[in-house]
Amino acid sequence: MSWVVLLLVALPFASAALSLFVGHRGEVAERGIAVGASAIGLGLAFVVAFPHLGDATPLGHVFARTSAAGPAIELSVYVDQLTAAMLLLAHTVAFLVQVYSLGYMAGDPRYPSYAALISIFTGAMTLVVVADDLWVLLVGWELMGMCSYFLISHHWELREARAGAVKAFLMTRTADLGLLFAIIVLGVRFDTYRISTIMGEIADGGFGRDELWLPALLVTAAVIGKSAQFPLHTWLPDAMPGPTPISALIHAATMVAAGVFLVARTFPLYLSAPAALTTLALVASLTMIISATYALFTNDLKRVLAWSTVSQLAYMFGALAVGAYAAGVLHLLAHGAFKALLFLAAGSVVHAVGTTSMSAMGGLREKLPDTFVTMTVGFGALAGVVPLVGFFTKDAVIGSVWDAARHGHLVWPWVAWVLFASTVLTAVLTVAYSLRAWLMVFLTAAPPLAAEPAVSEAAEPHEAPLSMKVPLYLLTVPTLLGGLVVVYPQAVFGDGEYHLVHPGLAVVMTLLVVATALAVAWQWRRSGGRDPWHPFVLPHPAVDRVYAVGVVRPVRWLARTVRAGDRDVIDRYADGAGAATRGLGWVLRQAQTGNVQTYLMVVVVGACAIAVAAGVAS
Amino acid sequence: MGDSLPLWWPLVLACVLFAIGVYGVLVRRNAVLVLMGVELMLNAVNINLVAFDAYFRDVVHGGQTLALFVIVIAAAEIGLALAIVLRVFRTHGHIEVDALRELADRDEPPADAGADRLDDRAEADQPQEAR
Numbered sequence: 001m002s003w004v005v006l007l008l009v010a011l012p013f014a015s016a017a018l019s020l021f022v023g024h025r026g027e028v029a030e031r032g033i034a035v036g037a038s039a040i041g042l043g044l045a046f047v048v049a050f051p052h053l054g055d056a057t058p059l060g061h062v063f064a065r066t067s068a069a070g071p072a073i074e075l076s077v078y079v080d081q082l083t084a085a086m087l088l089l090a091h092t093v094a095f096l097v098q099v100y101s102l103g104y105m106a107g108d109p110r111y112p113s114y115a116a117l118i119s120i121f122t123g124a125m126t127l128v129v130v131a132d133d134l135w136v137l138l139v140g141w142e143l144m145g146m147c148s149y150f151l152i153s154h155h156w157e158l159r160e161a162r163a164g165a166v167k168a169f170l171m172t173r174t175a176d177l178g179l180l181f182a183i184i185v186l187g188v189r190f191d192t193y194r195i196s197t198i199m200g201e202i203a204d205g206g207f208g209r210d211e212l213w214l215p216a217l218l219v220t221a222a223v224i225g226k227s228a229q230f231p232l233h234t235w236l237p238d239a240m241p242g243p244t245p246i247s248a249l250i251h252a253a254t255m256v257a258a259g260v261f262l263v264a265r266t267f268p269l270y271l272s273a274p275a276a277l278t279t280l281a282l283v284a285s286l287t288m289i290i291s292a293t294y295a296l297f298t299n300d301l302k303r304v305l306a307w308s309t310v311s312q313l314a315y316m317f318g319a320l321a322v323g324a325y326a327a328g329v330l331h332l333l334a335h336g337a338f339k340a341l342l343f344l345a346a347g348s349v350v351h352a353v354g355t356t357s358m359s360a361m362g363g364l365r366e367k368l369p370d371t372f373v374t375m376t377v378g379f380g381a382l383a384g385v386v387p388l389v390g391f392f393t394k395d396a397v398i399g400s401v402w403d404a405a406r407h408g409h410l411v412w413p414w415v416a417w418v419l420f421a422s423t424v425l426t427a428v429l430t431v432a433y434s435l436r437a438w439l440m441v442f443l444t445a446a447p448p449l450a451a452e453p454a455v456s457e458a459a460e461p462h463e464a465p466l467s468m469k470v471p472l473y474l475l476t477v478p479t480l481l482g483g484l485v486v487v488y489p490q491a492v493f494g495d496g497e498y499h500l501v502h503p504g505l506a507v508v509m510t511l512l513v514v515a516t517a518l519a520v521a522w523q524w525r526r527s528g529g530r531d532p533w534h535p536f537v538l539p540h541p542a543v544d545r546v547y548a549v550g551v552v553r554p555v556r557w558l559a560r561t562v563r564a565g566d567r568d569v570i571d572r573y574a575d576g577a578g579a580a581t582r583g584l585g586w587v588l589r590q591a592q593t594g595n596v597q598t599y600l601m602v603v604v605v606g607a608c609a610i611a612v613a614a615g616v617a618s
Numbered sequence: 619m620g621d622s623l624p625l626w627w628p629l630v631l632a633c634v635l636f637a638i639g640v641y642g643v644l645v646r647r648n649a650v651l652v653l654m655g656v657e658l659m660l661n662a663v664n665i666n667l668v669a670f671d672a673y674f675r676d677v678v679h680g681g682q683t684l685a686l687f688v689i690v691i692a693a694a695e696i697g698l699a700l701a702i703v704l705r706v707f708r709t710h711g712h713i714e715v716d717a718l719r720e721l722a723d724r725d726e727p728p729a730d731a732g733a734d735r736l737d738d739r740a741e742a743d744q745p746q747e748a749r
Contacts, residue, residue, distance in 0.1 A: 594722025597652075597715055601644050 001048070002061035005077045005130050008044040008087070011037060012094075012123030016116035023112045031102055034115035038095040041122065045091035049084035055494040056081070060132060060196055071192050078132035078196050081493050082264055082329060086129040086257070089336045093253035094122040096471035097245045100344050103467035104245055104351060114154060118249060121147040125254040129261060134183040134193045141179060141226070141258065145172045148255050152242040161241035171235040175225020179262075182218035189215070195265060203268040216269050216276030219262060220283075227259030227313045230287040231543050237294070237306040240356070244347030247302060251309040252340035260316045260332045267325055274410055281321035281415050285422035288314035292429035296436070301346050302356045304437045308382060309339055311426055315397050318419050323410045324400030326489050326498050331393040334482050338381035338390055341475035345375035348468055349441060358440045365442040372442050374472040381479045383434040384427060384513055389482030392501075395509060396486055398423045399502030427509060431516040439524050628669035636662035649703045649713040653696060660692045 015037030022029050052059060058080035065074040079087075098118060105111050124147060127140030145168075153165035183193065189212075190198045202212065223229070228236035236256065240247060250256060263270060263280070270276050288311040295307035312335045319328035348371040349364065350356055365372045381390035401423055405416035485491060489498045591602075635658050642655025664685040671681025707713050 589723045592723035594719030595716045596718070597644055604640060604644065 001051070001059060002063075002077060004044060005048055005059070005061075005079060006063065008041065008048055009077075009123060009126050009130060011041050011044065012119040012126065015041075016119035016123070019112055019116040019119060030112055030115065034119065035095075035098050035102065037119060038091070038098040038122065041126075042091045042095040045087045045126075048079060049088045052079050052084040053081055054491055058083075058196070062132075071187050071190075073135050073193055074133045075136060076132040076194065077130045079130060082261070083129050085329065085333055085492055086261055087126065089257070089333055090122060090125045090129065090253040093249060093336060093340045094118065094125075096340065096344070096474060097249050100248075100347070100468050100471045101243075101245045103465040104347055105243065106465075110154060114151070114243070117147050117150050118246075121151070121249060121254050125258060128258050132195050134186065134195060137195070137262075138176075138179060138183060141222075141262075142176065144255050144258060145169060145176065145226075148172075148239070148246075148250055151246040151250075152239045154243050154246065155241060158241055160238075164235075164238040164241050168235040168239045171232045172225045175222050175232055178218040178221030178225070182215040182222065185215045185218065199266065199268045202272050207272050210273050210275050212269055213273045213275040216266075216273035217279060219266055219269065220276050220279055223259040223262055223280075223317075224283060225259075226262070227256045227317070228310050229259075229283050229314060229317065230290060231546075233287055233291060233310050234544050234547075236310055237298075237303045240300070240302040240306055244302065244343055244350055247306070248340045248343035248347070251306070251343060252336040256309060256313055257332060257336060260313060260320070260328065263317065263320050264325065264329050264332075267320070270320070271323065271410070277321045277323075278411050278415050280317050281411055281419050284314040284317040284321060285419045287311065288318070288426040289422050289429070292426045292433065295433040296429055299358055300356050301349065301358050301361070301437060301441060302343075304358075304433060305339070305342055305346055308430065308433065309335075311430065312339070312382075315394065315423065315426070318423060319397040319400050321411065322401050322404035322408055322416055322419065324397065324404070326493055327393065327396035327400045327500060330486055330489065330492070330500070331397050333485075334381070334389040334393040334478075337475060337478040337482055338378050338388070341374060341472065341479055342378035342382065344468070344472055344475065345371050345378055348472065349375070351468070358437065361441045361444075363442075363444065368442075370469050370472065374476050375441070376438065377476045377479050379434045379438045383431040383517075384509065386510060387480070387483065389479050389486075391506075391510075392483035392486035394427060395502060395506045396500040398427065398509065399500070399505050402502065402505060403499065424509075424512070428512055428516050431513050432520050435517055435520045436524075439520075623672075625669060625673050628665050632662040632665040632669070635659075635665065647714045647716055649706065649715050650700075652715055653699050653703070656699075657692060657696065660688055664688050 015033055018037075019030060019033050022033060024030075058078060060076065060078045062074050062076040065072040065076075098115065101111075101115065101118070105114060108114065121144060124140045124143035128137055128144070131137040131140060149165050149169040152168055153161050155161045156165075186198055187193050190201060192198065225232045228234075236251075239250065242250075270280070291307045291310035291314065295304045295311065298304055298307065312331070316328045316331050316335070319325075319331060346356075349361065349368065352364070352368055352371075353361055355361075377388065381388040384391045384394045398420070401416060401420045404410065405413055405420045408416055486500050489500055490496070639655045639658030639660075639662060642658060643652050644655075646652050646655060667681040667685040667688070669681075671679055671685075674681075703713050706718065710718065
């Protein structure tokens, strides 16, 4: 079985290499490799995952280890319930994204590298998920950063795509330093880099409260960067110029999910360090409100979804921060399903309309019936409408925070209360922005500007091809039925006591959802079926301005200084040496007049002088 | 040795001739006269050689032999030099030695290098005209 895991890790990389090798030589072969390899990967993921869901002993295996000085670095895998669930999520979404890209990226000249990078992305996420060694995990972690950089800048001729890619790369890389230092600190402390061993030792106790605060906080820093939490939350919305399937992949299954996964993987470390949990809780409460507010007012469909991802990730961190492991992980899985659905549906809308601006959309219900149905399900899940998966997991998260606020002991009660207030407020905001986006895309009357070019047949919005529709419908299945897992979490996590369903809170939250929805709908009707409220222009988060003043400008200034120093100081030395030599040469050259008689005169006078000197000396 | 010619007479003569030759080489502008200066210097040396040969009563007459060599070489030299002078006159139209300055090392001025390098190079390539 362990070799299957290794194969599962190696397969996407092999497929990427093959894909790049084939390149433009065969369009069909290229597509076959991309989809076929991800289908095989999905199959292998099922083979690996199913025996390890529920009551199963985790699989741990060491393939190789270094014998250098210090703790050994091991190529080792560890598959437990969390890994199994993440493998299923990552490979399902990756497969659907590859299928979807057949239609979405049809005719794109950069399809080979695109497909290869998706494969590498999937492989990197698999590596992160199955790795049992911190360094191996770091390799996958950084590979994901690299792939997201390349994929966000897929349309590198667009300025904002390049800028978004650089921003994502710089922000996540800066935060990744936290993980690097955490690995070193943990390695020194435990004399091993094996995650399962370290976590086992921590879980066995023997460590004082907050004794391991340093590695926990360092991991938190890395996670904040990777999962786009405050104050590094701005890179994710700016990554939107990338192709929409990539956004689905990044937001649902890989990149940002890896942050939540890392917290879940190192959960014993967090439980032993309430300082880190408190930090995480406060960061999450701030992030979810800020990002939900941005989602409420932005006019760009993809940015709405991006901000909603940030806010939903904050939900997961909130749940994990109060010790509700199952609720956090289940919300991660549920969010993976419905956010992939939402992004792929948004891709279908963008494919049809040709822009991501919501004011250019409207009235797409008749034109895009399949997209309408599936995206409605997705938005419903995001808003937490009753039978959909988002309702159950969100209820589990809010309920866990409620429990922690009343009689929790991990974090101070006031932290849990702040978190609880944030989660409830964010739930209301989520309903509002989901409903607004849904109304503006599908129900609002088509904008007059778009109606005029509709005379020409090419501009008429049309439903996506079959390869794009099928993944949408496939993703509605977990979105519709995923709630069953919350009711019966033993299927995933094995036997145990899970307090995930909170009927009282669920009723209150449903009433809140209905009330908010009615208020938004009423506001929408009152504004004449257009945008329910004026898009309040919030172009850039205020944090970005702080970064601009505090980081970007000093770095630019430093760069200019260094360039000036190079040009005006170092180059001056080189130029000065050259000029001095030339000047000296010029002086000496004055003797070379070309007049033979002058030369002879010098010879004669010199000979006489030598003769006289010799005479005087002797 | 008492009745023989004193050594300093030919030595003074050689000195005077050599000095005249040096003067001619350094000062005269006409190439032919410069060559005549060279001849004067060579023959001053010859007088020295012969004088010392006689003074030391050399049995193998090394000095006189060397003088003969010098005469031969001087003849060859003057033949070659006059040919050169002839060529110079054909190409330049004059044989003024101090006006033949094409071999002067005259590059661009060092202060503002680069900008007008090409112009300077073009100028340097042009043959110098007689002044």
